[in-house]
Amino acid sequence: MRIQPTCFTLLLGIFLLCANVGFSQSGKQRELEARRVELRNEIQKINALVSSNKDKQKSEVTLIENLNYKVSVQRNLIKVTNQQTNLLTREINNNQKQISEYRDELTSLKANYAKMIQRSYKNKNKQSRIMFLLSSSNFKQAYKRVQYLNQYAEFQKEQGEIIKLKTKELQEANTLLLKQKEQKGKLIAENKQIQQDLEREMKQHEIIMQSIKSNLTKYTAEVKAKQQEADRIDREIDKIIKAEIAKSNKKAGTSKTTASSSFALTAEAKALAKDFLGNKGKLPWPVEKGVVKVRYGDQPSPIDGSLTIKSSGVRISTEKGANVRAIFNGEVMRIIQQKRSNPVVLVKHGNYISVYYNLGKVYVKAGDKVTTKQDIGEVFTNPNTGETVLKFSIYKDNHTQNPSSWIYKM
Numbered sequence: 001m002r003i004q005p006t007c008f009t010l011l012l013g014i015f016l017l018c019a020n021v022g023f024s025q026s027g028k029q030r031e032l033e034a035r036r037v038e039l040r041n042e043i044q045k046i047n048a049l050v051s052s053n054k055d056k057q058k059s060e061v062t063l064i065e066n067l068n069y070k071v072s073v074q075r076n077l078i079k080v081t082n083q084q085t086n087l088l089t090r091e092i093n094n095n096q097k098q099i100s101e102y103r104d105e106l107t108s109l110k111a112n113y114a115k116m117i118q119r120s121y122k123n124k125n126k127q128s129r130i131m132f133l134l135s136s137s138n139f140k141q142a143y144k145r146v147q148y149l150n151q152y153a154e155f156q157k158e159q160g161e162i163i164k165l166k167t168k169e170l171q172e173a174n175t176l177l178l179k180q181k182e183q184k185g186k187l188i189a190e191n192k193q194i195q196q197d198l199e200r201e202m203k204q205h206e207i208i209m210q211s212i213k214s215n216l217t218k219y220t221a222e223v224k225a226k227q228q229e230a231d232r233i234d235r236e237i238d239k240i241i242k243a244e245i246a247k248s249n250k251k252a253g254t255s256k257t258t259a260s261s262s263f264a265l266t267a268e269a270k271a272l273a274k275d276f277l278g279n280k281g282k283l284p285w286p287v288e289k290g291v292v293k294v295r296y297g298d299q300p301s302p303i304d305g306s307l308t309i310k311s312s313g314v315r316i317s318t319e320k321g322a323n324v325r326a327i328f329n330g331e332v333m334r335i336i337q338q339k340r341s342n343p344v345v346l347v348k349h350g351n352y353i354s355v356y357y358n359l360g361k362v363y364v365k366a367g368d369k370v371t372t373k374q375d376i377g378e379v380f381t382n383p384n385t386g387e388t389v390l391k392f393s394i395y396k397d398n399h400t401q402n403p404s405s406w407i408y409k410m
Contacts, residue, residue, distance in 0.1 A: 029091075032084045038409070039077040045291045046070050049317050060212050061222055061303055062385060066317075067205045068302045069293050074198045081191045088184045095177045102170040110163060212303060219303050227309060230391075233341055234312050237355060240334055240346065241398045262397040263351040273350025276328050283327045283407050284373055286356060286392045290318035292410060293389070296402040312400045313355065313393030314410070320388050324356050324377045326370040327407065334366055342380045357391035 046069060136142035212219050245263050252264035265273060294315035301307035330349040337343050343359045347370060360380035370376060381388040394401040404410040 029084065029087060032080055032087065036077065036080045036084065039073055039080060042073045042291055043070065043077070045289065046073070046317070049291070049319065059222070059385070060208050061219055062387065063208050064205070064212070064302045065293055067201055067208070069291065071198065071201050071205065074194055074201065078191060078194050078198070081187055081194065085184060085187045085191070088180055088187070092177065092180045092184065095173055095180065099170065099173045099177065102166060102173060106163065106166045106170060112159070216304065220307065223301050223303050223307055223309075227307075229341065230312070231310070233336070233338075233344065233357065236336060236338075237344070237346065237393075237395075238398060240336070241353060241395060244333060244348075245398060265351055269350045271350075272329065273352055276349040276352045279328065280406050281408065284325065285316075285407055285410065286325055286327055286354070287316060287318045287322045287379065287390055288325070289322065290316040290390070292404075293317045296400075296404060313357075313391055314403045316390045316392060318379055318388050318390060320381045320386070322379045322388055322390070323375040324359060324379055324390060325373045326376050327354050328372050330354070330370055332364045332366050332368045332370060332376070335362060335364075343377070345376055347376070351397050353395040355393040355395065357393075358389060 046066065245261070249264045254264045263269070292314050294309065294311055296311055296314055299309050299311065301309050324345070326347055328347075328349050330347045333346040333348040333353065335343060335345050342357070343362050345356045345359060345362060345364065347354045347356075356377065358380050359377040361378040362376070363378075364370060364376045379388050379390045392403055394403050394406055
C-alpha cells in the first residue's frame with residue numbers, strides 16, 4: 001500500500017478555511033465597534049456643546065431639537081451595541097462548538113499516533129527492515145518497499161505536526177473564547193447604562209413637551225417663522241444660481257433651453273467638477289468639529305408633527321469661534337449680505353456649488369480662489385442662546401444635493 005502525504009495538507013486547508021470564517025466574523029465585529037465608537041463620540045460632542053452653553057437661556061424649541069438629536073443617537077448606539085452582543089453570542093457558541101470538535105479530533109489523532117508509534121517501535125530494529133527488503137520477489141518490489149518505509153516515516157512526522165497544530169488551535173480558541181465572554185459582559189453593562197441615560201432624556205423630553213403644548217400656538221409660529229426665513233434665503237440663492245447659469249451659457253453661446261438648467265463649463269471647470277464628483281463621500285466637513293442637528297430633506301417638526309421642516313441642507317451645531325472651511329477647491333461665486341440674516345458664502349466647483357450660511361465673519365470676497373479646508377469665515381454665535389450653528393448646502397447646477405452623500409461620515 002502506498003501512503004500519500006495528503007492528510008496534513010487536507011487538514012491545513014480545513015484550518016485555513018476556519019480561519020477565514022473567523023476573520024469574516026471579526027471583520028463584522030470591527031465594523032460594528034467602529035460605528036459604536038462614532039456614536040459615542042457624537043454623544044460626547046453634543047454633551048460638550050450643551051455644557052459649554054449651560055448658562056444660556058435656551059428656548060424650548062432648541063432644547064427639544066438637542067434632545068431629539070441626542071435621543072436618536074442613543075437609540076442608534078443601543079441598536080449597534082445589541083448587534084455586537086448578538087454577534088458575539090453567535091461567535092461564542094460557534095467557538096465553543098469548534099473547541100469541542102478540536103478536543104475530539106485531538107483525542108483521536110493522539111490515539112492513532114500512539115498506535116502508530118507502538119507499531120513502529122515493534123518493527124524498529126534493522127534486522128526486521130532488512131528482512132522486509134530481502135523478502136522482495138524482485139528489485140522493483142524492493143524499491144517500492146524502500147519508498148513505503150520512507151513515506152511511512154514521513155507520515156509519522158506529519159502526524160506529529162498535525163497534533164502540534166491542533167493543540168495550538170485549541171489553545172488559541174480557548175483564549176479567544178475568554179476574550180469574547182469578557183467583551184460581551186462589558187457591552188451588556190454599557191447597554192444598561194445607555195438605556196438608563198435614554199430613559200432620563202425621555203423624561204426630560206416629556207416635561208419640555210408638556211410646557212410647549214400649553215402654549216403650542218406660540219411655538220408653532222416660531223417654527224413657521226424660521227421656515228419662512230430659510231425659504232426666503234433659499235429663493236435668493238436659487239435666483240442667484242439661475243442668473244449665474246444664464247450668464248455662463250450666454251457667454252458660451254449655448255441655447256436658451258440648456259441655459260435654464262445647467263452651467264456651460266470651460267475645460268478647466270469641467271476638470272474641477274470631475275474632481276469634485278470623484279471625491280463624493282470623501283469631502284471634509286465645513287467645520288472641524290460639529291454634530292448634525294437637522295438633516296437634509298422634508299421632515300416633521302419636533303414641536304408640531306403636523307408641520308413640515310423643509311431642509312435644503314444640514315444644520316451643524318459647532319463650538320463658539322469655529323471657522324468655516326471650504327470643502328473643496330473652487331472660486332467664491334457670491335457673498336449674500338442682507339439686513340435680516342447673517343452672511344452666506346457661495347463657492348463654485350465647476351457646476352457644483354457649496355453654500356455656507358449663518359456666518360459671523362467672512363474672510364473672502366467674490367472672485368477669490370479657495371482651496372480645500374481653507375478658512376473662509378467664522379460661524380455666528382447667538383449671544384442669547386450661546387448656540388453656534390452652521391447651515392450647509394450643496395448644489396449641482398440649481399438642484400440641491402444631500403450633503404451626507406458627499407461629506408465623509410456625515
